[in-house]
Amino acid sequence: xxxxxxxxxxxxxxxxxxxxxxxxxxxxxxxxxxxxxxxxxxxxxxxxxxxxxxxxxxxxxxxxxxxxxxxxxxxxxxxxxxxxxx
Amino acid sequence: xxxxxxxxxxxxxxxxxxxxxxxxxxxxxxxxxxxxxxxxxxxxxxxxxxxxxxxxxxxxxxxxxxxxxxxxxxxxxxxxxxxxxxxxxxxxxxxxxxxxxxxxxxxxxxxxxxxxxxxxxxxxxxxxxxxxxxxxxxxxxxxxxxxxxxxxxxxxxxxxxxxxxxxxxxxxxxxxxxxxxxxxxxxxxxxxxxxxxxxxxxxxxxxxxxx
Numbered sequence: 001x002x003x004x005x006x007x008x009x010x011x012x013x014x015x016x017x018x019x020x021x022x023x024x025x026x027x028x029x030x031x032x033x034x035x036x037x038x039x040x041x042x043x044x045x046x047x048x049x050x051x052x053x054x055x056x057x058x059x060x061x062x063x064x065x066x067x068x069x070x071x072x073x074x075x076x077x078x079x080x081x082x083x084x085x086x
Numbered sequence: 087x088x089x090x091x092x093x094x095x096x097x098x099x100x101x102x103x104x105x106x107x108x109x110x111x112x113x114x115x116x117x118x119x120x121x122x123x124x125x126x127x128x129x130x131x132x133x134x135x136x137x138x139x140x141x142x143x144x145x146x147x148x149x150x151x152x153x154x155x156x157x158x159x160x161x162x163x164x165x166x167x168x169x170x171x172x173x174x175x176x177x178x179x180x181x182x183x184x185x186x187x188x189x190x191x192x193x194x195x196x197x198x199x200x201x202x203x204x205x206x207x208x209x210x211x212x213x214x215x216x217x218x219x220x221x222x223x224x225x226x227x228x229x230x231x232x233x234x235x236x237x238x239x240x241x242x243x244x245x246x247x248x249x250x251x252x253x254x255x256x257x258x259x260x261x262x263x264x265x266x267x268x269x270x271x272x273x274x275x276x277x278x279x280x281x282x283x284x285x286x287x288x289x290x291x292x293x294x295x296x297x
Contacts, residue, residue: 001128001145002118008149010175012156017164021157027293028286029154031258035285036147037246039278040127042263043270044239051236058240062247069093071244072237079236 050082091181091210092217094241098122099221100228101238106133109222116218120176120211123245124148126238131275140275147282155183162190162199170200177207179214180245258289 012021045055058075065071102112107129115125124145131141155178163174186203228234250256262285269277 001115001124001142004142004146005119005121005124005149005152006176008146009152009156009178010172011153012160013163013171013175014168015160015164021160024290026154026157028290029150029157031255031286031289032147032150032154032282034246034249034255035258035262035289036150036278036282037123037242037249038259038262038285039266039281040123040148041239041242041246042266042281043277044236045243046263046267054236055239055243058243059247062244066248068090068241068244071247072093072097072240075240075243076233076237079233 050079050086053082054079088209088213091213094122095214095217096221096224097237097241098126099218099223100225100234101126101221101241102129103222103225104228104230104235105129105238109226112222113219116215119145120179120214121149121152122214122218123242126241130238136275143279144275147279151180152178158187159183162186163203166200174200174203174207177204177211179207179210182207182210254289254293257292258285261285261288 041055045051045058054075057078058071061067061074062071099112099116102115102125103109105126107115112125112129115128119125119128127144127148128141131144156175159174159178163171166174182203185206186199189202190199225234246259250259262281265284266277266281269280271277272280
């Protein structure tokens with residue numbers, strides 16, 4: 001894990017300065033964070049119980065305020081609230 | 087920025103031990119890998135007994151964004167001495183990257199860019215390691231009924247949503263979410279890399295069709 005992560009970070013920094021970055025690769029890399037992160041959290045949230053509702057609350061809070069800590073607190077609070085309600 | 091780093095560090099620490107790896111392993115991972123999202127995902131995979139190859143594959147996908155930072159930082163640091171470039175590579179982090187690029191956009195001619203990067207990166211690195219340590223210590227003592235393991239997907243939600251600033255990004259995220267749920271029956275969590283690829287292709291396709 002450490003090795004592959006380091007190699008990814010070093011990749012372009014270690015290329016000689018003459019080599020250009022391929023345009024398609026650069027454009028594709030833009031979508032990597034959104035696609036990969038979503039692929040990780042979506043299955044944990046798309047479960048038909050209080051997790052789905054808590055995930056929806058967290059998405060709404062993240063959309064409106066963009067604050068990491070508020071999103072996590074709201075999501076956890078919603079998780080316990082919906083669990084208690086059902 | 088630092089409260090965000092500290093908060094995610096604590097959550098990563100808590101989530102790693104909550105998913106069942108030992109505190110020592112979690113701390114070592116933090117020092118060697120220094121990439122929160124991949125650490126939390128790897129801890130979940132390791133604790134569920136996934137094969138090592140899958141852990142590595144998932145790590146590569148999650149940390150591909152560092153390749154993007156590397157390509158972009160190269161424009162600023164490509165001619166620095168090798169040792170500097172090796173150090174800059176290790177210290178890359180999402181928020182350090184964002185902060186330094188903002189500064190270079192404001193003052194493209196400023197000298198001592200590498201010292202600015204180094205200063206910002208070292209502060210973030212130290213805050214992160216302390217926070218992960220605190221999270222590991224806390225996580226080992228919190229009862230399971232608090233369900234803190236759910237903080238990991240929530241942290242990923244908090245990281246993803248602010249990225250969705252144009253239609254192509256939204257398309258990438260929606261397609262990735264749909265694919266991963268539709269393909270969840272695949273063995274070894276192969277749905278995750280498959281969905282990531284589908285999302286990237288969707289983003290590129292959408293970008294082209296709207297231009």
